[in-house]
Amino acid sequence: MLSFKNVTVQFAGLVAINNLSFEVPQGSIYSIIGPNGAGKTTIFNCISRFYTPISGSIFFNGYNLLKLKPHQVIQAGIARSFQNVELFSKMTVLENLLTGLHPVVKKNLFSAALNLPSVRRIEKESWQKAFEVMELLGISHLSNEIVSDLSFGYQKMVDIGRAMMPNPKLILLDEPVAGMNPTETERLSKLIVRLKEELGYTVLLIEHDMSLVMKISDFITVLNFGEKIAEGIPSEIQKNPAVIEAYLGEEVEDVKA
Protein backbone atom coordinates (compact mmCIF):
# COMPACT_ATOMS: atom_id res chain seq x y z
CA MET A 1 0.00 0.00 0.00
CA LEU A 2 2.82 2.38 0.92
CA SER A 3 6.27 1.93 -0.46
CA PHE A 4 9.51 3.77 0.25
CA LYS A 5 12.27 3.07 -2.26
CA ASN A 6 15.83 4.25 -1.62
CA VAL A 7 14.67 7.44 0.11
CA THR A 8 17.34 9.84 1.39
CA VAL A 9 16.63 13.06 3.30
CA GLN A 10 19.34 15.56 4.16
CA PHE A 11 19.40 18.74 6.19
CA ALA A 12 22.46 20.92 5.55
CA GLY A 13 24.81 17.96 5.42
CA LEU A 14 23.03 15.90 8.09
CA VAL A 15 21.60 12.69 6.63
CA ALA A 16 18.31 12.21 8.48
CA ILE A 17 17.33 9.09 6.53
CA ASN A 18 19.67 7.22 4.25
CA ASN A 19 18.65 5.09 1.24
CA LEU A 20 15.62 3.78 3.10
CA SER A 21 13.26 1.22 1.58
CA PHE A 22 10.28 -0.51 3.14
CA GLU A 23 6.80 -1.68 2.14
CA VAL A 24 3.71 -1.35 4.29
CA PRO A 25 1.10 -4.02 3.44
CA GLN A 26 -2.55 -3.00 3.34
CA GLY A 27 -4.46 -3.80 6.52
CA SER A 28 -1.40 -4.05 8.75
CA ILE A 29 -0.12 -2.26 11.84
CA TYR A 30 3.42 -1.35 10.80
CA SER A 31 5.70 0.20 13.40
CA ILE A 32 8.82 2.28 12.97
CA ILE A 33 11.06 2.22 16.00
CA GLY A 34 14.55 3.43 16.83
CA PRO A 35 16.46 5.59 19.29
CA ASN A 36 15.94 9.36 19.51
CA GLY A 37 16.94 11.17 16.35
CA ALA A 38 16.93 7.96 14.26
CA GLY A 39 14.76 9.54 11.55
CA LYS A 40 11.28 8.26 12.41
CA THR A 41 9.36 11.54 12.31
CA THR A 42 11.25 12.49 9.15
CA ILE A 43 9.52 9.53 7.46
CA PHE A 44 6.12 10.93 8.46
CA ASN A 45 7.14 14.40 7.29
CA CYS A 46 8.07 12.97 3.87
CA ILE A 47 4.71 11.20 3.57
CA SER A 48 2.84 14.38 4.62
CA ARG A 49 4.96 16.28 2.06
CA PHE A 50 6.44 18.66 4.62
CA TYR A 51 9.90 17.37 3.61
CA THR A 52 11.15 16.45 0.16
CA PRO A 53 13.79 13.72 -0.14
CA ILE A 54 16.90 14.41 -2.21
CA SER A 55 16.48 10.99 -3.84
CA GLY A 56 14.19 7.98 -3.90
CA SER A 57 10.46 7.49 -4.39
CA ILE A 58 7.36 7.13 -2.22
CA PHE A 59 4.22 5.52 -3.63
CA PHE A 60 0.84 5.13 -1.97
CA ASN A 61 -1.91 3.11 -3.68
CA GLY A 62 -0.53 4.04 -7.08
CA TYR A 63 -0.04 7.75 -6.25
CA ASN A 64 3.44 9.18 -6.56
CA LEU A 65 3.36 11.03 -3.22
CA LEU A 66 6.29 13.24 -4.10
CA LYS A 67 4.14 14.87 -6.79
CA LEU A 68 1.35 15.74 -4.34
CA LYS A 69 0.84 18.77 -2.10
CA PRO A 70 0.10 18.24 1.62
CA HIS A 71 -3.69 18.66 1.25
CA GLN A 72 -3.69 16.25 -1.73
CA VAL A 73 -2.00 13.63 0.47
CA ILE A 74 -5.01 13.83 2.80
CA GLN A 75 -7.38 13.61 -0.17
CA ALA A 76 -5.49 10.51 -1.36
CA GLY A 77 -6.46 8.81 1.93
CA ILE A 78 -3.61 9.44 4.37
CA ALA A 79 -4.33 10.98 7.78
CA ARG A 80 -1.94 11.93 10.54
CA SER A 81 -2.05 12.51 14.24
CA PHE A 82 0.79 14.54 15.69
CA GLN A 83 3.39 13.88 18.40
CA ASN A 84 2.22 16.94 20.27
CA VAL A 85 -1.54 17.16 20.20
CA GLU A 86 -2.41 20.03 17.88
CA LEU A 87 -6.06 20.87 18.48
CA PHE A 88 -8.04 24.09 18.70
CA SER A 89 -7.97 24.18 22.48
CA LYS A 90 -10.81 26.69 22.96
CA MET A 91 -13.20 24.84 20.66
CA THR A 92 -15.41 21.88 21.56
CA VAL A 93 -14.67 18.25 20.75
CA LEU A 94 -17.32 18.26 18.03
CA GLU A 95 -15.97 21.46 16.46
CA ASN A 96 -12.43 20.04 16.46
CA LEU A 97 -13.61 16.87 14.74
CA LEU A 98 -15.37 18.90 12.06
CA THR A 99 -12.10 20.69 11.26
CA GLY A 100 -10.77 17.27 10.17
CA LEU A 101 -12.95 17.54 7.07
CA HIS A 102 -11.56 20.91 6.11
CA PRO A 103 -8.97 19.60 3.59
CA VAL A 104 -11.49 17.35 1.80
CA VAL A 105 -14.72 19.35 1.68
CA LYS A 106 -14.95 21.60 -1.36
CA LYS A 107 -15.71 25.12 -0.21
CA ASN A 108 -17.89 27.51 -2.10
CA LEU A 109 -18.54 30.69 -0.15
CA PHE A 110 -21.34 31.71 -2.47
CA SER A 111 -23.41 28.55 -1.99
CA ALA A 112 -22.63 28.62 1.76
CA ALA A 113 -23.90 32.20 2.02
CA LEU A 114 -27.10 31.19 0.25
CA ASN A 115 -27.43 28.11 2.48
CA LEU A 116 -28.11 25.96 -0.58
CA PRO A 117 -29.37 22.36 -0.11
CA SER A 118 -25.97 20.97 -1.16
CA VAL A 119 -24.35 22.87 1.72
CA ARG A 120 -26.95 21.68 4.22
CA ARG A 121 -26.42 18.08 3.04
CA ILE A 122 -22.63 18.33 3.51
CA GLU A 123 -23.16 19.82 6.96
CA LYS A 124 -25.52 17.02 7.93
CA GLU A 125 -23.13 14.34 6.69
CA SER A 126 -20.22 15.99 8.50
CA TRP A 127 -22.12 15.96 11.79
CA GLN A 128 -23.15 12.34 11.28
CA LYS A 129 -19.54 11.37 10.64
CA ALA A 130 -18.36 13.28 13.75
CA PHE A 131 -20.91 11.46 15.95
CA GLU A 132 -19.94 8.12 14.39
CA VAL A 133 -16.25 8.80 15.18
CA MET A 134 -17.05 9.91 18.75
CA GLU A 135 -19.11 6.76 19.28
CA LEU A 136 -16.24 4.61 18.08
CA LEU A 137 -13.77 6.41 20.34
CA GLY A 138 -16.16 6.23 23.30
CA ILE A 139 -16.19 10.02 23.68
CA SER A 140 -19.76 10.88 22.60
CA HIS A 141 -20.46 12.19 26.11
CA LEU A 142 -17.71 14.79 25.60
CA SER A 143 -18.99 16.28 22.33
CA ASN A 144 -19.70 19.73 23.79
CA GLU A 145 -16.71 19.88 26.14
CA ILE A 146 -14.01 22.46 25.47
CA VAL A 147 -10.88 20.57 24.49
CA SER A 148 -8.56 22.35 26.96
CA ASP A 149 -10.76 21.06 29.82
CA LEU A 150 -10.11 17.41 28.87
CA SER A 151 -7.40 15.09 30.22
CA PHE A 152 -4.38 14.56 27.95
CA GLY A 153 -5.57 11.05 27.14
CA TYR A 154 -8.90 12.30 25.86
CA GLN A 155 -7.25 15.15 23.94
CA LYS A 156 -5.17 12.53 22.16
CA MET A 157 -8.34 10.61 21.33
CA VAL A 158 -9.84 13.76 19.82
CA ASP A 159 -6.65 14.30 17.81
CA ILE A 160 -6.93 10.78 16.39
CA GLY A 161 -10.67 11.28 15.84
CA ARG A 162 -9.98 14.38 13.81
CA ALA A 163 -7.58 12.38 11.63
CA MET A 164 -10.32 9.75 11.15
CA MET A 165 -12.94 12.20 9.88
CA PRO A 166 -12.11 12.02 6.13
CA ASN A 167 -12.26 8.16 6.18
CA PRO A 168 -8.54 7.64 5.58
CA LYS A 169 -7.10 4.36 4.35
CA LEU A 170 -3.76 4.88 6.07
CA ILE A 171 -3.33 6.60 9.42
CA LEU A 172 0.04 7.83 10.71
CA LEU A 173 0.29 7.84 14.50
CA ASP A 174 3.34 9.61 15.96
CA GLU A 175 3.96 8.44 19.54
CA PRO A 176 0.24 8.16 20.34
CA VAL A 177 0.69 6.97 23.93
CA ALA A 178 3.48 9.38 24.95
CA GLY A 179 2.44 11.09 28.19
CA MET A 180 -0.46 8.71 28.82
CA ASN A 181 -1.12 6.79 32.01
CA PRO A 182 -1.46 2.96 31.85
CA THR A 183 -5.28 3.04 31.62
CA GLU A 184 -5.19 5.56 28.76
CA THR A 185 -2.44 3.56 27.04
CA GLU A 186 -4.50 0.38 27.26
CA ARG A 187 -7.58 2.16 25.88
CA LEU A 188 -5.62 3.59 22.96
CA SER A 189 -3.88 0.32 22.24
CA LYS A 190 -7.27 -1.38 21.89
CA LEU A 191 -8.47 1.44 19.66
CA ILE A 192 -5.49 1.04 17.29
CA VAL A 193 -6.25 -2.67 16.92
CA ARG A 194 -9.94 -1.87 16.26
CA LEU A 195 -8.96 0.67 13.59
CA LYS A 196 -7.27 -2.18 11.77
CA GLU A 197 -9.72 -4.98 12.47
CA GLU A 198 -13.08 -3.21 12.34
CA LEU A 199 -12.45 -0.27 10.02
CA GLY A 200 -9.83 -1.88 7.77
CA TYR A 201 -7.32 0.93 8.32
CA THR A 202 -3.64 0.45 7.70
CA VAL A 203 -1.69 1.96 10.60
CA LEU A 204 1.85 3.33 10.45
CA LEU A 205 3.00 3.78 14.01
CA ILE A 206 5.97 5.52 15.61
CA GLU A 207 6.19 4.58 19.26
CA HIS A 208 8.76 4.35 22.05
CA ASP A 209 6.54 2.14 24.26
CA MET A 210 8.08 -1.20 23.30
CA SER A 211 5.58 -3.40 25.08
CA LEU A 212 2.80 -1.74 23.06
CA VAL A 213 4.77 -2.03 19.80
CA MET A 214 5.57 -5.70 20.37
CA LYS A 215 1.97 -6.47 21.31
CA ILE A 216 0.08 -4.88 18.43
CA SER A 217 2.46 -4.65 15.44
CA ASP A 218 2.31 -6.97 12.45
CA PHE A 219 5.66 -5.72 11.15
CA ILE A 220 8.42 -3.51 12.51
CA THR A 221 11.22 -1.55 10.87
CA VAL A 222 14.07 -0.43 13.12
CA LEU A 223 16.07 2.67 12.29
CA ASN A 224 19.34 3.87 13.72
CA PHE A 225 21.07 7.06 12.53
CA GLY A 226 18.72 7.16 9.53
CA GLU A 227 19.52 3.62 8.37
CA LYS A 228 17.29 0.57 8.49
CA ILE A 229 19.03 -1.94 10.74
CA ALA A 230 16.28 -4.54 11.01
CA GLU A 231 12.84 -5.42 9.70
CA GLY A 232 10.48 -8.22 10.63
CA ILE A 233 7.77 -9.46 12.91
CA PRO A 234 7.93 -8.55 16.62
CA SER A 235 9.43 -11.86 17.80
CA GLU A 236 12.30 -11.51 15.29
CA ILE A 237 12.96 -7.89 16.19
CA GLN A 238 13.07 -8.61 19.93
CA LYS A 239 15.99 -10.98 19.58
CA ASN A 240 17.87 -9.19 16.80
CA PRO A 241 21.40 -8.37 18.08
CA ALA A 242 21.70 -5.19 15.96
CA VAL A 243 18.49 -3.86 17.51
CA ILE A 244 19.60 -4.61 21.06
CA GLU A 245 22.97 -2.99 20.28
CA ALA A 246 21.27 0.16 18.91
CA TYR A 247 19.26 0.51 22.07
CA LEU A 248 22.28 0.08 24.38
CA GLY A 249 22.57 3.30 26.28
CA GLU A 250 18.82 3.68 25.93
CA GLU A 251 16.47 1.40 27.80
CA VAL A 252 17.72 -2.07 26.73
CA GLU A 253 15.11 -3.75 28.88
CA ASP A 254 12.41 -1.86 26.98
CA VAL A 255 13.29 -3.60 23.71
CA LYS A 256 12.80 -6.94 25.39
CA ALA A 257 9.48 -5.93 26.94
Ligand SMILES: Nc1ncnc2c1ncn2[C@@H]1O[C@H](COP(=O)(O)OP(=O)(O)OP(=O)(O)O)[C@@H](O)[C@H]1O
Ligand atom coordinates in the same frame (compact mmCIF):
# COMPACT_ATOMS: atom_id res chain seq x y z
N1 LIG B 1 13.71 20.36 9.79
C1 LIG B 1 14.88 19.86 10.19
N2 LIG B 1 16.02 20.59 10.09
C2 LIG B 1 17.20 20.10 10.49
N3 LIG B 1 17.38 18.87 11.03
C3 LIG B 1 16.28 18.10 11.16
C4 LIG B 1 14.97 18.55 10.77
N4 LIG B 1 14.08 17.55 11.04
C5 LIG B 1 14.80 16.54 11.58
N5 LIG B 1 16.11 16.87 11.65
C6 LIG B 1 17.19 16.02 12.15
O1 LIG B 1 17.08 14.76 11.52
C7 LIG B 1 17.39 13.71 12.43
C8 LIG B 1 16.20 12.78 12.54
O2 LIG B 1 15.14 13.47 13.23
P1 LIG B 1 13.71 12.81 13.50
O3 LIG B 1 12.89 13.84 14.17
O4 LIG B 1 13.20 12.21 12.26
O5 LIG B 1 14.10 11.65 14.53
P2 LIG B 1 13.14 10.72 15.39
O6 LIG B 1 13.62 9.33 15.18
O7 LIG B 1 11.73 11.00 15.06
O8 LIG B 1 13.48 11.19 16.86
P3 LIG B 1 12.55 11.21 18.21
O9 LIG B 1 12.36 9.78 18.61
O10 LIG B 1 13.43 11.96 19.17
O11 LIG B 1 11.27 11.93 17.86
C9 LIG B 1 17.73 14.37 13.76
O12 LIG B 1 19.14 14.50 13.82
C10 LIG B 1 17.06 15.73 13.66
O13 LIG B 1 17.75 16.68 14.42
